[in-house]
Amino acid sequence: MSVLRRKKKVSESIVTMTELVLPNYTNQLGNLLGGQLMHWIDICGALSASKHSQHVCVTASVDRIDFHHPIKLGNVVTLTANVNCAFKTSMEVGVTVYAESHVEGTRIHTNTAFLTFVSVDGNGKPTETFELEPETEDERKRFEEAHQRRKARLGK
Ligand SMILES: CC(C)(COP(=O)(O)OP(=O)(O)OC[C@H]1O[C@@H](n2cnc3c(N)ncnc32)[C@H](O)[C@@H]1OP(=O)(O)O)[C@@H](O)C(=O)NCCC(=O)NCCS
Numbered sequence: 825m826s827v828l829r830r831k832k833k834v835s836e837s838i839v840t841m842t843e844l845v846l847p848n849y850t851n852q853l854g855n856l857l858g859g860q861l862m863h864w865i866d867i868c869g870a871l872s873a874s875k876h877s878q879h880v881c882v883t884a885s886v887d888r889i890d891f892h893h894p895i896k897l898g899n900v901v902t903l904t905a906n907v908n909c910a911f912k913t914s915m916e917v918g919v920t921v922y923a924e925s926h927v928e929g930t931r932i933h934t935n936t937a938f939l940t941f942v943s944v945d946g947n948g949k950p951t952e953t954f955e956l957e958p959e960t961e962d963e964r965k966r967f968e969e970a971h972q973r974r975k976a977r978l979g980k
Contacts (some may be wrong), residue, residue, distance in 0.1 A: 831957040837876040837907040838919075841868045845899045854893035861921065864903055865889070865937050869917040871942035872905035876915060877953040881941040884914060885977060889937045895923040901934075909970030913950035914942045916970040938973060 827961060849860045873881035895901060897911055921935040942963045943953040958967040 831955045832876060832910075834906050834908075834956060834958055834960075834963045837872045837905075837956075839868055839875060839905045841871075841903045843901045843903070845895060845897050845901060847897060849930065850897050853894075854897040856897075856899070856901070856923075858891055861891075861895065861901070861935065862886075862889065864901065865919045865921065865935070866903045866939065868903040869919050869937070869939045872907055872919075873915045873943070876907045876910065876956070877943035877951075879943040879945065879951055879953070881915070881943050882948070884923055884940045884942045886940075887938040887973065887977075889935060893923065893932050895934055895936045896925070898925070898927070900924045900926060903942050905935040907956055908938070908966040909974070910953050910956040913944075913952055914940050915953060915956075916940055916973065917965065933973065936968075940974075940977070 843864055845856050849856055850855055870883065889890050902922045903919055905917050908916045908918045917939050919937045922931055923934045924931045942950050945951045958964040
């Protein structure tokens with residue numbers, strides 16, 4: 825039985841996470857480990873997908889992630905995720921990362937990542953998700969770009 829595919833807004837899928845960079849998360853230079861940041865990106869993205877689909881969501885793929893600026897011990901990392909596009913059972917989620925130093929009063933955009941999550945049922949089987957209705961010009965642009973990335977990703 826397929827779900828009623830009510831359209832949902834992008835704003836309904838927004839999830840924000842804030843993390844403090846503790847010593848255990850850093851390398852010998854006092855910079856945040858890349859794997860730790862990827863873990864937070866994955867969790868934040870999965871929460872956004874599950875908020876949209878109202879199901880457990882599993883990670884199907886992660887697009888390239890570039891690390892332009894080191895994130896330092898003591899920085900506050902804010903991750904914001906939203907669904908860019910919902911397909912049949914899968915969703916592309918965009919995660920934006922900012923690193924702040926409350927002491928220095930700085931805020932740097934450090935990463936943007938795109939991940940694909942699949943909505944699954946209790947047996948781990950893909951299950952239909954809700955349609956996404958972009959409302960703003962920016963949301964419509966991200967919706968179109970997500971279609972192009974899906975074509976490149978899956979070759980279809
Ligand atoms: C992702 C997974 C659920 C897909 O299941 P499947 O039986 O292969 O399902 P299908 O081939 O019918 O594909 C289902 C959807 O996944 C998408 N998908 C599958 N592989 C993908 C990939 N590598 N990248 C992006 N999307 C992918 C398909 O495009 C399809 O999307 P659509 O319904 O919106 O068109 C399954 O491969 C899986 O469970 N993988 C392990 C997930 C995991 O353990 N993640 C890490 C921990 S959360």
